[in-house]
Structure formats: structure tokens, C-alpha cells
Amino acid sequence: MSQLNAALERKNASERKINSTKRYNRASEDPISAAKALRTRKAISNTNDYLGNLETAEQIYNGADSVLMNVNDILDNIIEKVTYAANGTQHDEDEEILAQTVETFADEIVRLFNTDIAERRIFGGVNNDTTIFKIENVGGKKTITYNGVDINSIDDPDKFPYSESSFTDIGTGMVIDPATGRVDPQSALPVTFNGAKITGCGKDDEGDSKNIIQITLDAAQAVREGDKIKAMDYIDKLRAAQTSVSVAHADIGNKQEYIEYNKNRLTNNMETLLEQQNNLEGTDMGAETTNWKTLDAIYNVSLQFASSVIPMSIFQFIS
Numbered sequence: 001m002s003q004l005n006a007a008l009e010r011k012n013a014s015e016r017k018i019n020s021t022k023r024y025n026r027a028s029e030d031p032i033s034a035a036k037a038l039r040t041r042k043a044i045s046n047t048n049d050y051l052g053n054l055e056t057a058e059q060i061y062n063g064a065d066s067v068l069m070n071v072n073d074i075l076d077n078i079i080e081k082v083t084y085a086a087n088g089t090q091h092d093e094d095e096e097i098l099a100q101t102v103e104t105f106a107d108e109i110v111r112l113f114n115t116d117i118a119e120r121r122i123f124g125g126v127n128n129d130t131t132i133f134k135i136e137n138v139g140g141k142k143t144i145t146y147n148g149v150d151i152n153s154i155d156d157p158d159k160f161p162y163s164e165s166s167f168t169d170i171g172t173g174m175v176i177d178p179a180t181g182r183v184d185p186q187s188a189l190p191v192t193f194n195g196a197k198i199t200g201c202g203k204d205d206e207g208d209s210k211n212i213i214q215i216t217l218d219a220a221q222a223v224r225e226g227d228k229i230k231a232m233d234y235i236d237k238l239r240a241a242q243t244s245v246s247v248a249h250a251d252i253g254n255k256q257e258y259i260e261y262n263k264n265r266l267t268n269n270m271e272t273l274l275e276q277q278n279n280l281e282g283t284d285m286g287a288e289t290t291n292w293k294t295l296d297a298i299y300n301v302s303l304q305f306a307s308s309v310i311p312m313s314i315f316q317f318i319s
Helices: 002-020 031-087 092-113 195-199 213-227 228-281 285-309 314-318
Strands: 135-140 141-146
Touching: 031 092, 031 213, 031 228, 031 285, 092 135, 092 213, 135 213, 141 195, 141 213, 213 228
Parallel strands: none
Antiparallel strands: 135 141
């Protein structure tokens, strides 16, 4: 009976492996494989988190790429309109229409840089609560503010409020400086941008703004006043400021390639980890099915053998 019960238990254990597709149901059945499987599961969980972070980062960078592409196109239109106004002969009414058109372009640039991408105002540094760029009326002049500060008042873009960057962990070994509590920029992927650095800030040697939006507004005012020399001067300043937008656009393109590379890397790692997990935890269905058939045959033979060796009961003997 003991041997018969043991044969039945071995057969049932094999059936459980086939039905659950797991090599073991308790860690005590295979402690070494179970420990390895736990580490593999942790790695799979982390990889899933990294892939999720990359998906969000990709959405952010694609949105930023679209914004800067549109801004570049708008700047080309602004330069075209101001050039036309500076070189042509217009009536006051025509100059006013051109000035309003240029100001509309400035409004559109502000709207683009204030766009939420993945529920973040990515061009405001770590500012995610208020409008990033605003056109304010200061002393009768349209003035650009960035995170609540006059864009012309600070030459260093890193000195504006909320100018820090936010980062996301993509599995490259994110490091946090214990002294500052800030993330090492080389160890993670930034998912915000300093709008003052992209659009320019402070004033040049001639006292004019270096910010593309402010230059646009100032150029519109020059067109409105019929100051063609000043309008031509602003064209050169717009072209110079446009360079920083182009540089930022190129950097975003590089980061998009970096994101794609890491997505492929992690996807390949995930496939390897899932295969490893299956090897550690999964049942080899072919081998286990063969094993079950063998154990089933042994059990059936044991039943037949037992029927011939187990003593008859007293009632069978009397009869």
C-alpha cells in the first residue's frame, strides 16, 4: 500500500506540473531554482518599468520635436514678413496689418512652448503648475516673461526659477548625488527642457533682447512705427537667435535615436529574461508528458500487482 500510494503521488505531482505549466509550486521543492527565479522576476519587473519610462520619454521627445519644427517654420515666416515690411513701401494701414501678423506669429510661438506633452509643461524646467511663457504689458510694451520673470532680465538661462531638469530612469544606472540629492545628468534621460536656453534670454551689447519671441514682438513694433532700419536689424537678430532653436532641435533628434536604441536593448533583454524565467519555472511539456505516461503505467501495474499480493479479508476467506 505504501508503494502504491507513492506511485499515485508521483503521478499526481506530474499532473500538477502539466496543468500549472510550472516545474514547482513551492520554493521548497527546488530552492536554488526558486531563488534564481525571484531574481529573474525582479529583473523583468525593472525592465518593464524602464520600457514604460522610455515610452513616456519617446512621447515627450516626439512632441518637443514637433514643437521646435513648427517654431522654425514660424520663424521663417516672421523673417519673411519683416523683410517684406523693411524693403517695401507700405501705407500706415498696411504696416499695422503686417505688425499684427508678426505679433500673431509671436502668440503662436508662445502657445507652442506652453503645450502640455505627456501631462507636463516640458519647456518650463520643473515648473508644471503655471504657464511657462507669457506676453505681458509692461509700461505699454509687450514683454515676454519666463516662469514669471522678465526674459530680458537674466543672461544665464539656468538662473531662472524652476530651471532644473527632470530625469527618468531608463536602466543605465541612475546615480543620485548624496550631497545635493540631484540626479547625475549623465546617468539618466532628461524629460524636460529649459525654455529660456532654447529661445534665448538677456540682452545683447546693443541693448536688444536675445529672446526670439521678444525680438519678434520688437520687430513688429518697428514695422508698426515704419522704422525700416531697425526692422532690418531685427531680421539679423532673429536669424542669430534661430540658431539656438536649431541646435536644440538637433539635440532632440539625437536623444530620439538614443531612446530607440535603449528600447531595442531592453526589448532584447526582456526576451532573454522571459526565456530564462521559463527555463527556471516552466514545465518542459514534452518531457513531463512522457514522464506522466510512464508514471501512469507504473501506477496501473502497481494496482494489478497489489491485487494479487494483498491478503484476502476474513470474509473472503470464509466464503
